[in-house]
Amino acid sequence: MTRYYLSQLEIEGFRGINNEGDPLSIHFKPDAVNSIFAPNAQGKSSIFEALCYAIKGHIPKLSMLPEVDQAGDYYCNRFHSAGQAHISIVLQPEDSSPNVVILLVRDKYGNRKVSSPSGHPNPEEILRSLDNDLCLLDQRTFLRFVEESPLNRGRAFSALLGIGRLSEVRQALAMLANTRTMNSDLGIADLVNQLVAVRDRAKSAVAGIAQPFEKLTGMDSPDPFDPSKVVQESTASLKGIDLIQSHFMSDTIATVDFDKVRETVRSAEQSDKYDKLTEIVKAIAALSALAPNSGEKEEQESIALAVAAREQALAATRGPLFKELYEILDQILKSDEWDEANKCPACKSALAEPLAPQIQKQLDEYSKVLAASSEISDLWATATWGARLRRLVHAPQIGADDPQVQLFARLDTNFKSGEVSVENLQLLLSLHSDLDNKRVGSLTALEAQKLELQKELPPSLVAITEKITYAEEIRKELAELEAAFSEVALLEKKLAHRQQWCRFITYASQAFGDAEVALSTQKTIAIESQYKDMYSTITNNPDVVPKLQKSAESEELFLLLEKFYGLANLRATTLLAESYRNALAISIFLSSALNHVSPARFVVLDDVTSSFDAGHQYALMELIRTKIARPGNTNGPQVIILSHDGLLEKYFDRLSSTTVWHHQRIQGLSPIGAVLAQAQQPNRLRQSAETFLNAGKTLQAEPLIRQYLEFKLLEIIRKVDIPVPLDFSIRDDKQMVQNCIDAIGTAVGLQTKAGTIILDSTQLANVSSTHVPALVSNWISHYSTGVASSLSPYTLRGVLDSVDKLADCFKYDCSCSGSTHRRYYKDLSSKCCGC
Amino acid sequence: MDKFEFSPDLSPEGNLELFLAHLDDVDKEMSELLRQNFNSLFPLPEPGQRRNTRRQAFNSKIALALDTEAPTEEPSE
Numbered sequence: 001m002t003r004y005y006l007s008q009l010e011i012e013g014f015r016g017i018n019n020e021g022d023p024l025s026i027h028f029k030p031d032a033v034n035s036i037f038a039p040n041a042q043g044k045s046s047i048f049e050a051l052c053y054a055i056k057g058h059i060p061k062l063s064m065l066p067e068v069d070q071a072g073d074y075y076c077n078r079f080h081s082a083g084q085a086h087i088s089i090v091l092q093p094e095d096s097s098p099n100v101v102i103l104l105v106r107d108k109y110g111n112r113k114v115s116s117p118s119g120h121p122n123p124e125e126i127l128r129s130l131d132n133d134l135c136l137l138d139q140r141t142f143l144r145f146v147e148e149s150p151l152n153r154g155r156a157f158s159a160l161l162g163i164g165r166l167s168e169v170r171q172a173l174a175m176l177a178n179t180r181t182m183n184s185d186l187g188i189a190d191l192v193n194q195l196v197a198v199r200d201r202a203k204s205a206v207a208g209i210a211q212p213f214e215k216l217t218g219m220d221s222p223d224p225f226d227p228s229k230v231v232q233e234s235t236a237s238l239k240g241i242d243l244i245q246s247h248f249m250s251d252t253i254a255t256v257d258f259d260k261v262r263e264t265v266r267s268a269e270q271s272d273k274y275d276k277l278t279e280i281v282k283a284i285a286a287l288s289a290l291a292p293n294s295g296e297k298e299e300q301e302s303i304a305l306a307v308a309a310r311e312q313a314l315a316a317t318r319g320p321l322f323k324e325l326y327e328i329l330d331q332i333l334k335s336d337e338w339d340e341a342n343k344c345p346a347c348k349s350a351l352a353e354p355l356a357p358q359i360q361k362q363l364d365e366y367s368k369v370l371a372a373s374s375e376i377s378d379l380w381a382t383a384t385w386g387a388r389l390r391r392l393v394h395a396p397q398i399g400a401d402d403p404q405v406q407l408f409a410r411l412d413t414n415f416k417s418g419e420v421s422v423e424n425l426q427l428l429l430s431l432h433s434d435l436d437n438k439r440v441g442s443l444t445a446l447e448a449q450k451l452e453l454q455k456e457l458p459p460s461l462v463a464i465t466e467k468i469t470y471a472e473e474i475r476k477e478l479a480e481l482e483a484a485f486s487e488v489a490l491l492e493k494k495l496a497h498r499q500q501w502c503r504f505i506t507y508a509s510q511a512f513g514d515a516e517v518a519l520s521t522q523k524t525i526a527i528e529s530q531y532k533d534m535y536s537t538i539t540n541n542p543d544v545v546p547k548l549q550k551s552a553e554s555e556e557l558f559l560l561l562e563k564f565y566g567l568a569n570l571r572a573t574t575l576l577a578e579s580y581r582n583a584l585a586i587s588i589f590l591s592s593a594l595n596h597v598s599p600a601r602f603v604v605l606d607d608v609t610s611s612f613d614a615g616h617q618y619a620l621m622e623l624i625r626t627k628i629a630r631p632g633n634t635n636g637p638q639v640i641i642l643s644h645d646g647l648l649e650k651y652f653d654r655l656s657s658t659t660v661w662h663h664q665r666i667q668g669l670s671p672i673g674a675v676l677a678q679a680q681q682p683n684r685l686r687q688s689a690e691t692f693l694n695a696g697k698t699l700q701a702e703p704l705i706r707q708y709l710e711f712k713l714l715e716i717i718r719k720v721d722i723p724v725p726l727d728f729s730i731r732d733d734k735q736m737v738q739n740c741i742d743a744i745g746t747a748v749g750l751q752t753k754a755g756t757i758i759l760d761s762t763q764l765a766n767v768s769s770t771h772v773p774a775l776v777s778n779w780i781s782h783y784s785t786g787v788a789s790s791l792s793p794y795t796l797r798g799v800l801d802s803v804d805k806l807a808d809c810f811k812y813d814c815s816c817s818g819s820t821h822r823r824y825y826k827d828l829s830s831k832c833c834g835c
Numbered sequence: 836m837d838k839f840e841f842s843p844d845l846s847p848e849g850n851l852e853l854f855l856a857h858l859d860d861v862d863k864e865m866s867e868l869l870r871q872n873f874n875s876l877f878p879l880p881e882p883g884q885r886r887n888t889r890r891q892a893f894n895s896k897i898a899l900a901l902d903t904e905a906p907t908e909e910p911s912e
Contacts, residue, residue, distance in 0.1 A: 518841070
């Protein structure tokens with residue numbers, strides 16, 4: 001496995017970094033701790049985000065935003081004229097093979113293109129190989145670890161251990177395996193309901209065959225029901241009639257043309273009366289098939305009991321709005337967001353007893369209503385009288401009127417959902433009774449008409465006509481039964497397949513969860529002594545020893561204190577100050593990073609120290625410098641620290657003169673103009689400022705001028721060893737230039753009064769009377785009050801020249817190397833050499 | 836079915852592949868379906884509406900795929 005250091009990063013048109021035509025370029029040293037300081041809103045986070053986007057393909061912070069924020073539109077800088085982002089990364093292999101240069105372009109439509117100007121065949125694969133939790137750590141992960149609920153802390157902890165990806169997958173699988181949402185998303189309940197309805201149709205068809213079969217064959221329907229036997233017996237019955245026997249020599253009742261059979265009978269008795277008789281017999285057969293079933297009364301009584309129980313349960317509830325309220329309260333009370341059992345989350349009233357049981361009691365009442373509704377729905381789905389009523393409503397022989405049809409449609413919907421009142425039931429029973437009476441009345445009238453006709457027609461032909469009609473009725477029901485059977489088969493297959501998925505994903509979620517807990521516990525144990533040592537080093541407090549306790553059932557993680565000033569096993573979140581919790585988080589992360597081997601041999605820490613106490617910050621930086629990062633730890637990673645902390649910058653500045661530390665400062669006009677890395681590019685900084693001034697763009701030039709001034713003044717202070725006050729770097733950052741000038745002025749004044757000043761008289765005069773006053777009057781006071789833009793570009797160019805001349809006041813001509821060059825004094829009272 | 840365990844020596848992605856291979860043994864057909872749609876779940880949004888939308892979209896794809904493919908016999912555990 002090839003491992004890579006981060007050697008260089010160039011950014012243009014990405015997030016807060018515009019730098020159109022002049023990319024921000026940052027160099028990193030593999031054998032030094034790299035620090036980057038930037039005041040707030042100067043593009044520091046954009047640097048971290050550029051690395052995230054390059055390596056992960058997205059910026060997690062933006063991916064978490066709601067859809068409405070359209071985060072995808074905010075990757076590219078909004079002020080870049082092409083709306084296109086370029087990120088170039090140079091990776092230095094640890095085995096001394098040639099550097100790999102990777103260029104990423106994101107266009108304004110969100111398309112990502114990765115290429116390798118250095119000719120690597122698969123740059124995207126390299127980037128993917130760098131993606132791990134222990135490569136990029138941001139403040140957000142930290143805050144989650146120290147502040148949030150045990151669940152979120154557990155998830156953040158996974159990231160600190162380097163298995164955040166597994167935590168994310170675990171969450172995804174748990175989300176999919178939620179029984180309620182799974183049933184709803186996959187339509188399991190709908191499929192079950194559809195199956196019930198179709199089976200009911202099949203049952204109804206079987207019931208519809210019983211009477212015509214008995215009339216045709218004189219036998220009961222086969223038990224168990226057998227469609228082929230029904231066809232066989234019915235056909236045999238008609239085949240036994242001489243007049244129509246020829247039609248059933250090769251056909252059955254399922255295939256025969258009944259019109260032709262009837263034509264044969266009609267030919268035997270040429271009469272209109274026969275046609276009339278046929279119609280009447282058909283109508284009688286249809287109405288007979290709608291006769292009541294034996295168990296209807298009991299079914300109606302069962303449903304009446306369920307309806308009454310539902311009404312009773314409903315009376316104990318307070319309506320749908322309160323139901324919503326109780327459900328939300330229940331959710332809040334069960335969530336990690338609320339931990340005050342005796343306080344109402346809605347009105348924050350203090351209660352004598354815990355609220356959760358009371359809410360549960362209310363919800364139980366609603367559950368009783370749901371249970372009763374469900375029972376009604378089930379009873380209705382299997383009720384034979386319901387199926388018969390449906391057929392009565394739609395039978396043309398009954399002639400139900402429009403209001404009756406509409407009433408049934410409305411009530412049928414209610415009964416299917418189970419949301420039925422006693423009044424609904426009474427209406428339905430009344431409709432059932434009315435239509436049944438109509439059926440009986442129609443049947444009686446038709447029987448009378450049939451008798452009249454029978455008197456006028458040969459009795460044998462009447463009986464044959466009846467049998468043909470019954471056979472036709474049987475065929476119709478058999479067709480319905482066949483359609484229902486094939487639909488049942490289809491639905492059962494669909495349901496079985498979806499249930500197979502449900503079982504699979506439930507297993508996957510459980511197995512993954514168990515394995516993740518085991519791995520997390522194993523990893524925690526492996527680094528336990530190391531993170532405890534680091535924690536002790538950072539906090540320098542042996543009386544407080546932390547301990548992590550991972551839940552065996554969930555992702556929850558509890559922060560405990562093994563020791564706390566002589567006490568044992570206490571909750572850390574309630575006792576430990578924020579800085580101590582941060583110290584624990586970084587200790588866990590760094591221990592994991594040290595034990596992790598991946599293609600990324602660099603670790604980028606973005607603003608992770610912002611909530612640390614100053615003492616802890618320094619201890620942490622010293623720990624990183626001496627024990628964690630290269631070159632202090634030769635086997636350690638290249639560490640890159642991004643910070644906006646002014647105090648830390650002082651520390652960075654001090655170390656940047658050594659070979660083990662490489663410090664840079666980022667400043668500029670984010671997000672509109674250019675942002676530059678100061679330490680690397682003072683000349684470029686000056687050139688950029690001049691370019692803006694030449695174009696009359698004073699607004700864009702001002703931050704660069706300020707940055708250049710700071711650089712030059714701090715250079716004088718460092719080179720000539722000028723003392724600065726303790727709070728030098730933490731005063732208002734807009735006053736940094738003034739702070740530098742004050743420090744220089746004070747030191748020069750002191751040395752002059754002491755008579756030890758090394759500056760010659762011209763230099764001294766220029767410092768005290770020309771350049772400093774010019775800078776102060778023309779720039780500083782204006783800039784710090786925010787009205788510098790009133791100055792002309794010519795004046796501002798004068799400011800740039802002035803600071804160079806000021807720096808020259810602290811230099812002398814040195815000829816030690818043979819040729820003469822300007823060199824800084826050693827300090828305000830001596831030169832570096834004998835020149 | 837043996838209890839599944841991650842390997843401490845593998846990267847998260849390596850462990851994920853190990854898990855998916857284990858699921859192949861549990862139910863090849865369903866495992867294949869999960870693999871085909873797996874990446875559409877990520878990056879996982881914060882819990883809330885967006886996560887619900889992501890889940891519903893995922894399950895819709897699964898339901899469609901399940902309906903278009905005939906079920907195969909589940910291996911017994």
